[in-house]
Amino acid sequence: MQQGSMSFIFLLVLLCQCGVKAVILTTCEGDTAQLSCDFTSHVIACESDTARLQCDQGRIQVLSANYGRRNSATCSSGKPANQISNVQCNQGSSLSVLANRCDGRKYCSISASNIIFGDPCVGTYKYLDVSYICIPSGAVLYKRTSCEGGTFRINCNKRFIKVLSANYGRTNRATCSTGKPANQISNVQCTQNSSLSVLAAQCDGKQACSISTSNTVFGNPCVGTYKYLNAFYICYPNNHFIKVSAANYGRTNHATCSSGRPAGQISNVQCSQNSSLSVLATQCNGKQVCSIPATNTVFGDPCVGTYKYLNVSYTCGPNPVSLA
Template identity: 40%
Template sequence: MLHIRLSTALLLATSCALWTAVSMEMVTTCDNGDNVQRLSCDLGVIAVQKALYGREDKVTCSAGKPPQQLANTECAQAGTVDALKTRCNGKKVCEINTDFVRTSDPCYGIFKYLQTKYTCFPANHVVACEGSSAHLYCDEGQVITVYGADYGRRDQTTCSYKRPEAQILNVDCSNPTNIVATRCNGKNSCTVEASNSVFTDPCGGTYKYLEVAYVCESKTGSSETMLHIRLSTALLLATSCVLWTAVSMEMVTTCDNDDNVQRLSCDVGVIAVQTALYGRADEVTCSEEIPPQQLANTACAQEGTVDALKTRCNGKKVCEINTDFIRTSDPCDGIFKYLQTKYTCFPANHVVACEGSSAHLYCDKGQVITVYGADYGRRDQTTCSYKRPESKILNVDCSNPTNIVATRCDGKNSCTVEASNSVFTDPCGGTYKYLEVAYVCDYRM
């Protein structure tokens, strides 16, 4: 199995992933209507390096376009990289659409695209909901350097628990601020209240949050050194060790009560389901207030459960299902059952490309791609949702595992796959979809 075929070299290389976290990521989004571009960092925060809105070759986003719309390959709108840096730097996830950068037309009659190159580096990342305080602190002998801060709201999920819907609807409320840097840079610790009185109110009636990215550096560090390579040895070593512990076993047990939800998730790496049971293996699990006769059969297991979980969840960062998903038959009539899943998280590369964008997979020289899992569809209402109509993100039961990415990319050093219905067919008409891919890089044998 792929998840246990990780070479020692791969484990060593990945455990030091944060030393190589400054490798370049690239996202390309064709300018079709309101296509969404998504930048994300599993580890660290976004640091935009380059961004192009225009055209610099005749191949990118060229499918179905007449030659005259591809002719100008020296087309670039000024200010694009600054706009992306202001919007996205210091965040874990950043979504925009081409409307955000299409402030003018740099080459009339040419079909354009947005292409962004960025790195992820291991800054500390703090979110404080409105009415709370962000606490920034470093080890003794180190001081804070704020990379980016933003007060407002960019999604409907952060700081949303039991908030009225009207207070979380406005996700176009992003207000970059230098107040945190002014208050905290050069200090060993610092507390900043997430409030309108500190930052003013960028969107009245919306419940907001403060998002901060910062690093800790030695007081003797050179101020001229680039931020993303001024990371302390302690931070790098501590964070790189996360990947060594990422293969420990996790277990989730969900009692089969109506439509209870089971959630698997990985902060680092992607899900790799090891075992799964729908049935009963003992008399204790999920036994509260259940009569003894419904606990008697402890050799009850529905066939195919682990395969169903692997198909649904492997290669994803988060996977939610309920017991209806696997309750396709009754393996033991009259017995109260549960779903118990054991899984690991391992440090695969994880890429999400919104419909109309392309997923770029690549490895270092001498290494080749092995795709662990790929899925085209929609499983939540937040991914690739920026300014999309509500009707196009409502269907979250649109999950279509595919081997197309593996067929195209396995064994190659780099590979680009377009997230489109023409490549994968349309698993749910009228829904705006995305491609999610997990892959590893291994040395050629």
Template identity: 40%
Template sequence: MFVLKVTLLTLLMMAPGLLVYADTSVTCEGNNAVLTCGAGVLNILSANYGRTDSNTCSAGRPSNQTTKTNCYGTKTLSEVSKRCEGKSSCVVPVTNSVFSDPCFGTYKYLSIRYSCVVQHTSVTCEGNNAVLTCGAGVLNILSANYGRTDSTTCSAGRPKGQTTKTNCYGTKTLSEVTKRCGGKSSCVVPVTNSVFSDPCFGTYKYLSIKYSCIVQYTSVTCEGNNAVLTCGTGVLNIFNANYGRTDPTTCSAGRPSNQTTKTNCYGTKTLSEVTKRCGGKSSCVVPVTNSVFSDPCFGTYKYLNIKYFCMIQHTSVTCEGQNAVLTCGVGVLNILSANYGRTDPTTCSAGRPKGQTTKTNCYGTKTLSEVTKRCGGKSTCVVPATNSVFSDPCFGTYKYLSIKYFCMIQ
């Protein structure tokens, strides 16, 4: 078996419960990809079954099996996520029977980028409060149920008739817990019928929640300077922002006391402005000035405080006539950009005459709005890469649908 495993980032955050590392697993066709996270659970970031270079998994192969380097399996991410997402380990056979064959005659490999997150479980008996906390991180709710799935949990002192029903599921539990807790550093959830309704009358229930913590960053920039945010290969998701002053010490050096004593100064449009300039980008620069945010407290020396986290950006490329399949597991899709057309001569060019791939300034003007309409805010979607969906931006050219997106906590 030939398997490559390369550590990309061995430590992202030392705080317990946060994202711990990100890996790339590369497995040659005909073998099994084995992913494991020890005490954590798998978070699949991206995956491709195909070939994007001529060297990987090429040993002993004739050159004609490794020269095609624009081979993408459009359903790879959804299949790997289905088999691995949220599990502590998984085995994925790297075969055409699992993924279908995206490039006949080419010897392929499965490349998976994933991270390991520590999964927490909270169990709270009916009538009490569930308290979730992530310290410096923010909560990502993986699953939740208000009901009963065994006869022993929260059974002390209860008559048998209240604990024997073990197929009791509250259908709206996950959405309710996510609404109250998702993206927050801590939350309190009352475990009562008034919050979740009663999925099994007469049964004594409990609330079981599985969740992970995501790294949250804070940027503080004094007035008159530039705030610089960066996420490397990820994209920025702005969580909170304020241009003003909420304490007397931050950005106070060399300032007279009358410029720093007002500590209830909030810029009401700060979050929308920072999100507009930074949201979904890998980096951004924000001038910390009144001209950008207006002045929420005249005479006070202000600063810009931003809380954000980094999300991995995915790219989906689907050849004309096929279906683009986007999936986000427990998150929802946020579409960053999309184009149905052609911007290079090599993508989706196999077996095509030269005349169908030479036009490289082909842009579908309505692509982004159409993909957003079909996919934005959903956990998964299917988009046919066809002229009937997008119309034809360049007649006679063989096109492809390229989508950039990230997954966001709802």
């Protein structure tokens, strides 16, 4: 698989809307195209740069933020080892600072600097890592907690569920603590990384769902600790589904997916597979997430000997078929 071969070009940068989200996706031959309709956005700004959050339609709601450093790779170019070695650098107030500045706005910009956030680790070159959602018009944000042994239930009535964040574990001593001995609530660093994917798989796109708050479902991230499931989700009025508007498996320029390829494999720029749109539409239309290999096996070979790529334009919008 070619390193960095999949590139995403968002026509409307960080666009979050309740209507249509337009995306162009290019995937090199042999890789897999991933089409997805989602509300969430992720921004990273290196220290001294500016983070920009934008919702062309809808309003910003910051989900998580950290000014510090959690890995040695991000914002590391040209930095000496001693400035990127501390990967336990967290600024606890990051979320509240971002929320106060940005929540409820369409556009927000904030400097990733010690002046704004304070310096949680002197001598470390930091970055601001932010996840946020653009809440569409008519959508409502909820937070729900279910104690271990109970059942986590969501009912959006005739609206649709989108889980934004989730953790099965324990991050404070107060929640779900009544009657519990100290040793069962003392570990407040208990997180289960798969919590979001488990809950989303069960609930996303549905009008109601329920799931057992148990080790059986989520696994046990901290044996002996009494845990709880904590989640943020929205109920939104129109489900968002993929609609492919254009597609071509072939080659129409010399530059795309050309790294390391000999001239003979990228010289034919009149290579088009007419059935590309129908193949993509059959595979992906009406879904929220879709994966399809960019291969001759799936699309046929419109130009033998040419290294091809799949170029797709699609939108995310309400399902044309009523789900009521």
